[in-house]
Amino acid sequence: MPNPKIPHPPRLPFLGNTHQIMGKEVVANMLKVTKENAPIFEFSMSGHKDIYICNNELADSVLTSPHFHKAVSKPMQQIRNFGGDGLFTAWSHEPNWQKAHNILMPGFSRNAILSYFPIMVGCINQLMDTWRTKHAGQLIDIQGDMNKLTFDVIGLCGFDYSFEGFTKEETHPFVHAMELALNESVKRAFIPAPIRALRFQKNKKYWASANYMANLVDEIIQHRKANPDSSKTDFLNLMLQSVDKDTGEQLSDENVRYQIVTFLAAGHETTSGLLSFAFYELLRNPEYLAKAKAEAAELLANGTDAISMKDLNKLDFLRKFLMETLRLYPPVFMFTVYADKDTTIGAKQYPVKEKQMVRVFTYHIHRDKAVWGENADQFDPENFDLSRMAKRKKTTFLAFGSGQRTCIGQHFALMEAMLTICMVLQNFDLELAEGYQFELANNVTLRPKDLKIRVTPK
Numbered sequence: 001m002p003n004p005k006i007p008h009p010p011r012l013p014f015l016g017n018t019h020q021i022m023g024k025e026v027v028a029n030m031l032k033v034t035k036e037n038a039p040i041f042e043f044s045m046s047g048h049k050d051i052y053i054c055n056n057e058l059a060d061s062v063l064t065s066p067h068f069h070k071a072v073s074k075p076m077q078q079i080r081n082f083g084g085d086g087l088f089t090a091w092s093h094e095p096n097w098q099k100a101h102n103i104l105m106p107g108f109s110r111n112a113i114l115s116y117f118p119i120m121v122g123c124i125n126q127l128m129d130t131w132r133t134k135h136a137g138q139l140i141d142i143q144g145d146m147n148k149l150t151f152d153v154i155g156l157c158g159f160d161y162s163f164e165g166f167t168k169e170e171t172h173p174f175v176h177a178m179e180l181a182l183n184e185s186v187k188r189a190f191i192p193a194p195i196r197a198l199r200f201q202k203n204k205k206y207w208a209s210a211n212y213m214a215n216l217v218d219e220i221i222q223h224r225k226a227n228p229d230s231s232k233t234d235f236l237n238l239m240l241q242s243v244d245k246d247t248g249e250q251l252s253d254e255n256v257r258y259q260i261v262t263f264l265a266a267g268h269e270t271t272s273g274l275l276s277f278a279f280y281e282l283l284r285n286p287e288y289l290a291k292a293k294a295e296a297a298e299l300l301a302n303g304t305d306a307i308s309m310k311d312l313n314k315l316d317f318l319r320k321f322l323m324e325t326l327r328l329y330p331p332v333f334m335f336t337v338y339a340d341k342d343t344t345i346g347a348k349q350y351p352v353k354e355k356q357m358v359r360v361f362t363y364h365i366h367r368d369k370a371v372w373g374e375n376a377d378q379f380d381p382e383n384f385d386l387s388r389m390a391k392r393k394k395t396t397f398l399a400f401g402s403g404q405r406t407c408i409g410q411h412f413a414l415m416e417a418m419l420t421i422c423m424v425l426q427n428f429d430l431e432l433a434e435g436y437q438f439e440l441a442n443n444v445t446l447r448p449k450d451l452k453i454r455v456t457p458k
């Protein structure tokens with residue numbers, strides 16, 4: 001039947017469906033609601049009726065259509081309070097998106113990222129020194145440490161600034177400010193504006209965090225402008241020195257600030273989530289651990305200085321393993337597009353109105369049995385064997401988003417993750433905390449809850 005009505009879970013007057021996901025466990029509630037109502041349903045929140053899609057047939061229809069474009073969702077609109085029209089939170093039609101995309105793309109190629117390896121190696125060495133000197137044989141909070149690592153790496157690769165995650169006892173205030181600003185942005189997105197205005201204390205802390213981040217990044221930009229150093233190959237120099245090939249224009253200082261804040265926001269928790277899930281899967285599967293150790297030994301046979309692109313391309317198991325980790329645990333578990341006209345989606349031609357938001361629910365799409373088979377929920381790196389990948393549509397794997405607005409930092413994240421896993425496995429014996437019961441944490445991005453790992457130097 002063409003144009004069937006899109007179903008929806010029962011709604012309450014005024015609240016719509018909001019009550020079904022709000023509460024302490026937003027992520028768990030969201031996964032439950034989407035699973036129960038898959039593959040397609042309408043969800044009413046804050047007066048909007050968004051469509052959720054949860055299988056590949058529908059995702060493919062939306063993501064290959066010229067009538068759907070990235071939407072700056074409600075939480076993203078709040079993140080614009082400090083990320084402005086940075087790459088992640090800009091609408092595609094805003095001039096700064098294309099400009100920044102053109103200027104920054106060369107800095108994120110695989111070859112460019114290889115030049116950041118000495119910085120990454122330095123940060124990973126600091127992580128391992130801390131484990132060796134302070135936590136040998138003890139349980140560590142892997143997500144916390146991976147967060148510190150990824151923050152340090154982006155700070156140094158991005159603008160030569162150290163957040164000193166492992167060299168100082170106290171966490172850098174910027175890290176707290178970012179965490180508060182991101183979490184509060186998501187909450188603000190679902191609270192009606194008049195009520196939001198009454199959250200005086202929360203608002204005060206929110207704006208103080210946003211201002212703190214802006215001031216610190218502005219100082220860094222001004223310092224670099226006053227002390228130019230063309231030998232540095234970080235993102236800051238790239239942004240201050242390059243012009244957009246289309247317009248011949250440079251980025252404004254304000255936009256450079258937005259991009260830096262964006263890289264920190266978009267790049268640290270996602271990559272640290274990937275690393276935490278990856279260690280979890282490695283440590284509960286001896287066969288995968290042995291394969292990963294063998295590749296680590298080969299990569300690091302001549303030390304970290306000698307790593308070339310050819311060596312990285314040989315890490316076939318780790319590549320498959322990380323992709324499979326991202327399939328089952330995509331840190332960004334959904335993204336949003338909107339229709340530019342009244343249209344339909346899927347073979348059943350579900351109707352979508354102009355400007356209506358469609359939420360592409362990566363988490364379930366990655367577990368679609370029609371694509372991944374009856375064992376779709378099971379971890380199997382061979383899903384990313386090159387010959388199997390060649391047979392699948394691009395839209396079956398959406399951990400880094402899709403199309404024009406796909407993740408600019410994906411090679412950066414994957415190369416950082418590979419290097420971290422290899423260096424850690426070469427130097428430490430790792431063990432999951434006894435009796436650990438896997439659960440997902442309630443967080444803006446997906447991560448394992450309370451995962452502890454024992455780290456013993458070799």
Ligand code: HEM
Binds near residue numbers: 398402412
């Ligand atoms: C495993 C790690 C990562 C994952 C899973 C991830 C995921 C994603 C996803 C799903 C999107 C698309 C969002 C949308 O369509 O609304 C995206 C965009 C983006 N990501 Fe990542 N990301 C990761 C790492 C990074 C890193 C390390 C950086 C920067 C250093 C970064 C910077 C960005 C930026 C700037 C965008 C917006 C690109 C644009 O629209 O032009 N990401 N990411």
